[in-house]
Amino acid sequence: MSIEVVPPTRLSADTLPMWTSVLAVVAHPDDESFGLGAILDGFVVAGARVEVRCLTHGEASTLHGAPGELASVRGSELTAAATALGVAHTTLHDHPDGALSELCRTRLATEVVTAAESSGAEGLLVFDTAGVTGHRDHVAATAAALLAAETLNLPVLGWTLPETVAAQLNQEYGAAFIGHRDEDIDLRLTVDRTRQMVACHAHASQSPPGSVLWRRLELLTNTESLRWLRPAGGAAGHPATLARLAAKVEASEGRPMRVEHRGGDQFDISVRGHIITVDQPVKDGGDDTAPTPTELFVASLASCVAFYARRYLARHSLPTEGLAVEATFEMGSRPARVAGITLRVILPDGVPAERRDPLLAVATHCTVHNTLGTTPDVSITLSDAPTG
DSSP states (O other): OOOOOOOOOOOOTTOOOOOSEEEEEESSTTIIIIITHHHHHHHHHTTOEEEEEEEEOOTTOSSSSOHHHHHHHHHHHHHHHHHHHTOSEEEEEEEOTTOGGGSOHHHHHHHHHHHHHHHTOSEEEEEOTTOSSOOHHHHHHHHHHHHHHHHHTOOEEEEEOBHHHHHHHHHHHOOOOOOBOGGGOOEEEEOOOHHHHHHHHHOGGGOOTTOHHHHHHHHHTTEEEEEEEEOTTSSOSOHHHHHHHHHHHHHTTTOOOEEEEEETTEEEEEETTEEEEEOOOGGGTSOOSSOOHHHHHHHHHHHHHHHHHHHHHHHTTOOOTTOEEEEEEEEETTTTEEEEEEEEEEOOTTOOGGGHHHHHHHHTTOHHHHHHHSOOOOOOOOOOOOOO
16 A cells, blocks of 8 residues: 655635635535635636535425425526536536435445546535534535545535624524634635625525525625635645644544444444445455455554654655555464564655664654554453444
């Protein structure tokens, strides 16, 4: 397995990333306009090709019409709004409105992966992880996009609200908006809402005068807020992102990872909201849809070595582009185990000879390697599944 460290993109606080192709993933028609409209317009004006993936027809809305009629109406509204925003292509799925969280996240993510690959997307734009409005469909759409981004190693920007705006809306409308403090917001953009307003008016079935949607735009004035949900190059990025991720790790200490059976020999491993899938090769009875647990074990060592090596190089202002670690392993029996692992650290060009031995010393003292050298106590118990 080879792992390459990609330098993170550095952005100023008022600049969109220079993506040439953007995929927006939303739950309902009008999310792309009232939520992401000004940002999508900003990408289009900057020359990016923008596509929108909408996962439902929004037929469960209580504002106007029966579900079947409303699904058709809202589909037409989405088409008109996308045209106003300069969106190059829009795909509208038939997933059930109000029930996205009940669908298989891997299935939804696979659809996003296909869309991102076909569009050549360099980044994804979504609602914030908490859904902004409190709607569970928004949360599910973003979770699927994040899983797809992890698969493709793409950065993800999440649209959010300042905490003060969310609080004002909740007070006025009894709503459940979720905002963020200033220190948790990575990008603040000054936007032109001209085309966004045209797009919003296209959603006539959902935007009566005086609604919370219009009030939100009024409170935001000409500013939009974004968070790096998955920064370019991994966890590195804006300082606020680094601080937030560190706090998230600290808050999750002691929270168990969870492994759930998904069929056959496939299992999903949940780690702080991230999903990793494992399977077995076809020759061993699996479907070969993912690495095996043993391969992930070896990969964890290789990636830990790569992490320590990159940190060493960066600390000494040495090049990191091209850094990789290749790993091979041998199996033993009685008991079944990994009997031997060989790692090869491939250095970037420009690392002087006098830095190589110190780098190797640092890499061989990574956390995973230290753990293998000092066998941890492992306790395995049985527990009944919760009922009710």
